[in-house]
Amino acid sequence: MRQFDYVRAADLGDAVRALSGGAKLLAGGTTLYDLMKLRIEQPEHIVDINHLSELKRFDTSGSSELVFGALSRMSDVAANPLLIRDYPAISESLWRAASQQLRNMASLGGNLLQRTRCPYFRGGEPYACNKREPGSGCAAIEGLDRGQALLGMSHACSAVYPGDFAIALIAFDARVDLIGPRGERTISVEQLHREPGETPHIETTLGPDEIIVRIRVPVTQLGRASTYLKIRDRESYAFALASAAVALEMDGDMVRDARVALGGLATRPWRARGTERKLIGGPLNEQTARDAGEAALEGAAPGHSNAFRIELGIRTVAEALMTARKRGLTS
Numbered sequence: 001m002r003q004f005d006y007v008r009a010a011d012l013g014d015a016v017r018a019l020s021g022g023a024k025l026l027a028g029g030t031t032l033y034d035l036m037k038l039r040i041e042q043p044e045h046i047v048d049i050n051h052l053s054e055l056k057r058f059d060t061s062g063s064s065e066l067v068f069g070a071l072s073r074m075s076d077v078a079a080n081p082l083l084i085r086d087y088p089a090i091s092e093s094l095w096r097a098a099s100q101q102l103r104n105m106a107s108l109g110g111n112l113l114q115r116t117r118c119p120y121f122r123g124g125e126p127y128a129c130n131k132r133e134p135g136s137g138c139a140a141i142e143g144l145d146r147g148q149a150l151l152g153m154s155h156a157c158s159a160v161y162p163g164d165f166a167i168a169l170i171a172f173d174a175r176v177d178l179i180g181p182r183g184e185r186t187i188s189v190e191q192l193h194r195e196p197g198e199t200p201h202i203e204t205t206l207g208p209d210e211i212i213v214r215i216r217v218p219v220t221q222l223g224r225a226s227t228y229l230k231i232r233d234r235e236s237y238a239f240a241l242a243s244a245a246v247a248l249e250m251d252g253d254m255v256r257d258a259r260v261a262l263g264g265l266a267t268r269p270w271r272a273r274g275t276e277r278k279l280i281g282g283p284l285n286e287q288t289a290r291d292a293g294e295a296a297l298e299g300a301a302p303g304h305s306n307a308f309r310i311e312l313g314i315r316t317v318a319e320a321l322m323t324a325r326k327r328g329l330t331s
């Protein structure tokens with residue numbers, strides 16, 4: 001492993017200055033250290049942000065928004081009683097990620113910025129990977145593509161965005177507050193991740209010298225009738241083959257408002273707005289839930305061996321909708 005130096009940031013300004021000098025931030029380290037061992041990340045300077053109190057605020061008591069500091073740990077947020085009751089999709093997206101040990105270490109900011117688990121990206125030589133080495137090609141296109149994306153790919157990359165939490169966040173129109181050398185700005189979580197296009201190595205709209213300070217989720221009636229359904233090869237400690245975050249506001253059997261977002265199937269967290277429009281104003285039953293699933297996967301382009309995940313995605317959306325509906329009836 002390449003040598004690096006390690007410092008603790010004394011305050012946010014300190015961390016921003018260090019980033020401008022080419023350092024990498026260290027939160028829980030569960031992604032960063034992995035990528036360093038794989039030689040995908042080779043920082044010369046590491047700045048530990050774990051002592052910055054500005055990043056630790058975790059407040060679900062507000063009347064207009066929930067606030068999760070970037071350093072909030074996955075396990076603490078997943079176990080929050082208010083979230084379990086009023087925003088189960090958020091809590092479930094965290095419970096169903098990684099393992100308890102990882103969730104105890106891992107931060108929400110680091111979770112949003114985790115990188116793809118594409119085996120060609122992580123495998124390195126002799127595999128070509130435009131994300132790892134721009135211009136080198138994409139071995140997945142002619143290679144093993146069981147786990148590759150079906151939505152949002154380009155000829156340069158089909159790597160899936162692997163995280164769960166971001167899928168629930170985009171369903172609730174969450175935003176992230178950022179700080180950098182030019183000051184503060186706020187963007188939606190949906191704007192944070194990019195499709196690969198011609199530049200798959202540029203994965204987010206975050207500047208190299210910007211820090212995620214906090215995530216803010218607007219308080220909404222849609223929270224209670226929500227769920228995050230994750231389908232994977234084994235029931236624990238595995239990334240999604242297909243997942244859906246769904247939130248509903250029901251009026252009897254009729255859908256007054258709906259949110260649908262997909263995970264595990266696309267190159268970035270994927271909001272299915274056309275599906276939401278189709279659902280709103282109509283009845284929700286087994287058939288319309290299936291129709292909504294089909295609409296969500298419209299345009300999915302299979303490769304050699306991942307076509308089964310289209311049907312899986314359709315069923316995941318349909319089942320999530322029926323679960324959210326049931327929660328809406330009982331809440």
Ligand SMILES: Cc1cc2nc3c(=O)[nH]c(=O)nc-3n(C[C@H](O)[C@H](O)[C@H](O)COP(=O)(O)OP(=O)(O)OC[C@H]3O[C@@H](n4cnc5c(N)ncnc54)[C@H](O)[C@@H]3O)c2cc1C
Nearest residue numbers: 025027028029030031032097098107109110111163164212
């Ligand atoms: C075996 C394994 C299984 C996993 N399974 C899942 C899963 O099923 N679902 C899932 O969603 N995730 C899964 N993960 C990913 C895990 O959730 C992430 O590794 C974790 O959330 C990253 O958080 P961290 O605090 O450890 O980040 P770090 O490793 O410290 O940082 C990750 C990246 O984010 C940057 N960063 C961190 N904080 C900030 C900030 N505030 N501002 C700007 N940049 C920042 C770092 O510089 C680094 O580049 C798994 C990980 C492992 C190792």
